[in-house]
Amino acid sequence: MTTEPRTLRASEWDVWYDKLMSAFAVTKSPEERELDRSLTEPERSIGVWDGDEPVGTAGLLSFRMAVPGGAVVPTAGVTMVSVAATHRRRGVLRSMMRRQLEDLRASGREPLVGLTASEPEIYGRFGYGLAARALWADIDTGRVALELPRELAADAARLRLRQVDEAAVVRDACEAVYARRVPERPGMLERGPGWERKPLLDAERLRGGASPLRAVLALRDGEPVGFARYAVRPGWSARGSAEAEVVLRDLEALDPAAHAALWQFLWGIDLTTVLRVSARPLDDPWQYLVSDVRRCGASWRDGLFLRPVEVGAALAARSYARPVDVVIEVEDDFCPWNTGRWRLSGDDKGAVCAPTREPADLSLSVRELGAAYLGGTSLAALERAGLVREARPGSGALREAATAFLSDVEPWLPHTF
Incomplete structure (x- = not known):
């Protein structure tokens, strides 16, 4: 077999879906199955195949999600992810996660991607941070x-x-x-x-x-x-x-x-x-x-796990509770195009974010950026956990950014996908 994912053909949906149901040990009603079929976007769904048998499944859904400030931003939703028990630890999941993010970047449609997790420990290594609780x-x-x-x-x-x-x-x-x-x-x-x-x-x-x-x-x-x-x-x-x-x-x-x-x-x-x-x-x-x-x-x-597809576009898509002007150094091993320094300038009217060579005020991984993005997880709390670093302790950059990122209401995902 090869672990290279390929796009799902519409004629393969039933066998692909049956493999997903087998992985979760679920038998859905005809009504549930029909709804899942109608909501699947085959052109954004992929699988890894061993001969005629699907051994890995994953899909993307096209959403628009509210972000701090009230804007509603195009956001992809990762869904229907499974790996057959017979093909674990062969790189199947990693290949599908990478393919999804590369496809998202190439399309330029969504600066953000989110998911709900059956096993939360899985997705942190792919850059997804816990952005909303329930x-x-x-x-x-x-x-x-x-x-x-x-x-x-x-x-x-x-x-x-x-x-x-x-x-x-x-x-x-x-x-x-x-x-x-x-x-x-x-x-x-x-x-x-x-x-x-x-x-x-x-x-x-x-x-x-x-x-x-x-x-x-x-x-x-x-x-x-x-x-x-x-x-x-x-x-x-x-x-x-x-x-x-x-x-x-x-x-x-x-x-x-x-x-x-x-x-x-x-x-x-x-x-x-x-x-x-x-x-x-x-x-x-x-x-x-x-x-x-x-x-x-x-x-x-845990509710919604979120990560930026493109850091600059994602940070510019929301507004901020107070004026902020900081340089953030981002580490993203899985999507190296995000790794580097980004200057974020914004307020409650909007923001801009672009690459820069200026010295960093804060350093963090893309997972922590995803966790803080919707304003429910404080950058200051992440700093106390050792996950965010202030380049010059006491400079005020952490406090400025932490206050700016916060939302006045808790973020919340209303339903799974």
Whole structure:
């Protein structure tokens, strides 16, 4: 065999996809499979083949992602990555990762590329840094109260809630709210054609015994200003008391009142005692309104891993929280065209970034640059970990850059890909 990847032919999709499913030991429903087929971009998908058998799979997806400052930037998404168990440790994955990045650079379409990881330890060596985390919680709603300030409670009470047993019925209303939210939070993805179906996937194997997917809309003067999609998993104690769970799939709202009204609704569904929250923003507002945070079982997990394809274009694509003018020395062993010194000058209106021969103020690897890019990971924290170096300690360059890079909201990836 050769480890040289080649572009997927449309006629090979089924065998290529079956190998991917085998690697993950998953059998998807016909609905899931059909959606995956429709979202695959064959011309951006590759495989490594041993004769007629695919032994490595990987794909790229074309997204637009919000970055600090509100711009929505073309970003590639790495997806469907697998290596057959029979062909591990032969350079298959490395060859596919290199081919993807070289293709991205040649196309010039996207300055950024991101992924979600089944095994996070894999991707750091290819320059991907953890740029966005996600919040998970199992909230004991029988013992934890949601305590709203008086004015917020009054505003929430003025909204009308509309409950729908089939979430797909209000898909367009939900997508309109979601689209308005995208520029407000780094890491959020515009949903192109077909991607509006992703949050509505409701195959039996995904429910875990819960009900079909439901929805509730928050309406102000008849217009949707928020939504939640959820399911209910029934349960009863040995003594016959109800112990059902609310399983939240996603929630978006345009203002604090809509947020509050939707969380109140989820908190108060009859016969339920637990609200299961998964893959939410780290700064989700409900955390600041609960009576007992310990009984919420909150924890975080990795979300989006990100790396620049082209350092200069990536740093110039976002804006910065305060004026910044620093020279950053970047090390990128996997994409050597990024290695070197880059002068970044910018503020909240925009930025420019170009190669320079000036002395470096800061030094870091491309992985740390990816981790800090969306503003959720502080360059100062990375410096304390020994991963960022200030050329002249005490010069103020680290503080200047660290403050400039930060976002006023936590970055968040709303769904996997």
